[in-house]
Amino acid sequence: MYLDQPLRNFLNELASSSPVPGGGSVAALTGALGAGLVSMVACLTSGKEKYKDVQPQIEALLKQSEKLRSEMEGLIQKDVEVFSGLSAVYKMPKNTEAEKAARTEKMQEALKQACDVPLTIGIWSLEIAKLAKKAAEIGNTAAVSDAGVAVVLARACAQSAALNVKININSIKDDVYNQNTWSRMQDVLKQVDDLEKLVLGLTYQKIGK
Amino acid sequence: MYLDQPLRNFLNELASSSPVPGGGSVAALTGALGAGLVSMVACLTSGKEKYKDVQPQIEALLKQSEKLRSEMEGLIQKDVEVFSGLSAVYKMPKNTEAEKAARTEKMQEALKQACDVPLTIGIWSLEIAKLAKKAAEIGNTAAVSDAGVAVVLARACAQSAALNVKININSIKDDVYNQNTWSRMQDVLKQVDDLEKLVLGLTYQKIGK
Numbered sequence: 001m002y003l004d005q006p007l008r009n010f011l012n013e014l015a016s017s018s019p020v021p022g023g024g025s026v027a028a029l030t031g032a033l034g035a036g037l038v039s040m041v042a043c044l045t046s047g048k049e050k051y052k053d054v055q056p057q058i059e060a061l062l063k064q065s066e067k068l069r070s071e072m073e074g075l076i077q078k079d080v081e082v083f084s085g086l087s088a089v090y091k092m093p094k095n096t097e098a099e100k101a102a103r104t105e106k107m108q109e110a111l112k113q114a115c116d117v118p119l120t121i122g123i124w125s126l127e128i129a130k131l132a133k134k135a136a137e138i139g140n141t142a143a144v145s146d147a148g149v150a151v152v153l154a155r156a157c158a159q160s161a162a163l164n165v166k167i168n169i170n171s172i173k174d175d176v177y178n179q180n181t182w183s184r185m186q187d188v189l190k191q192v193d194d195l196e197k198l199v200l201g202l203t204y205q206k207i208g209k
Numbered sequence: 210m211y212l213d214q215p216l217r218n219f220l221n222e223l224a225s226s227s228p229v230p231g232g233g234s235v236a237a238l239t240g241a242l243g244a245g246l247v248s249m250v251a252c253l254t255s256g257k258e259k260y261k262d263v264q265p266q267i268e269a270l271l272k273q274s275e276k277l278r279s280e281m282e283g284l285i286q287k288d289v290e291v292f293s294g295l296s297a298v299y300k301m302p303k304n305t306e307a308e309k310a311a312r313t314e315k316m317q318e319a320l321k322q323a324c325d326v327p328l329t330i331g332i333w334s335l336e337i338a339k340l341a342k343k344a345a346e347i348g349n350t351a352a353v354s355d356a357g358v359a360v361v362l363a364r365a366c367a368q369s370a371a372l373n374v375k376i377n378i379n380s381i382k383d384d385v386y387n388q389n390t391w392s393r394m395q396d397v398l399k400q401v402d403d404l405e406k407l408v409l410g411l412t413y414q415k416i417g418k
Contacts, residue, residue, distance in 0.1 A: 003215065003217040006212065006213050006215060008212040010216055015252070016252055019253075030242070030365070036224040066224065069220065145373060149235055152369050152372075153235070153369070159361040160357075207376050
């Protein structure tokens with residue numbers, strides 16, 4: 001589990017010729033960092049006299065951001081697993097027609113599994129961007145720049161996820177799946193981009209005060 | 210050192226009410242992840258027959274991306290150190306006029322040190338974005354999505370750094386320093402944004418092939 005290893009190991013393995021961890025795991029880690037920053041803003045707001053009116057909302061925010069952080073942490077590893085699954089299929093024999101057909105079928109299944117992971121990462125990144133908006137709106141103003149960083153990371157997570165969805169789609173021979181997946185991903189990208197603009201605007205306004 | 214601790218610890222401490230690690234360290238980590246992905250693309254290109262014409266450029270690229278990754282890894286910790294320095298100044302006595310004057314002077318020094326770290330992170334993020342462009346242009350096409358993720362992370366790193374520069378500037382009473390710093394940061398943001406658009410365009414074009 002990458003989570004249990006020193007941060008240095010993750011960075012060293014990323015920078016190596018080893019195919020994992022790659023862009024998919026990095027997308028999930030970026031999302032986990034964004035969710036973590038929302039949690040930090042919530043923790044720095046909770047229990048403060050000045051913010052007592054929003055205490056119930058802050059508690060709900062923290063619960064949601066910690067849930068999303070946990071999901072993203074799991075997806076760092078999940079991306080490595082589906083990649084390993086795909087590599088195993090690549091090594092299947094292809095000497096006879098029957099072997100070739102079996103390999104092709106398994107390959108398509110494995111590719112869809114590999115594509116579903118970044119799609120899920122993308123979908124969660126939108127939820128993190130929404131929580132970053134809430135954190136910027138009602139959280140401790142002294143920590144508003146952290147809410148801004150959170151939305152920037154949510155957007156980077158979505159864009160990174162989209163690249164990984166796209167590269168898988170190119171090998172999947174199921175037009176309906178491909179169209180649905182890419183259209184869902186595009187919708188997420190648009191929404192996260194809009195949220196980033198909105199939240200960054202609000203953040204700079206509050207920092208300027 | 211955060212680099213020597215499990216990744217899980219970094220995420221847990223980030224999500225807590227502890228002020229460190231915060232947005233500045235996360236900006237540096239995001240930059241390190243971007244540089245690491247450029248290194249990965251370089252490693253997946255190096256020594257391959259198909260890419261033998263660009264071998265010297267790939268070797269130079271890897272050297273530069275590993276240098277930048279190392280700089281960014283150092284800045285994860287550096288941001289925590291300057292924050293601790295700032296916290297120590299906040300605790301200085303302010304009972305007499307002389308104490309108040311000494312505290313104010315030290316505070317301004319510490320704030321500039323705290324501001325210089327995200328500015329440096331921002332400046333390096335631009336260099337990482339330039340390397341991501343090179344990786345997308347000459348690197349192994351099979352890994353082009355990773356070059357795309359690298360530029361997305363460089364842009365997130367720059368935006369996160371800018372938020373941390375801005376929040377420090379607001380407390381610094383040196384208009385010349387503030388103007389120079391913010392103008393430098395704005396210039397970086399503009400260049401990195403342009404590079405992201407360019408490299409993402411190129412990446413999707415190459416994935417589409």
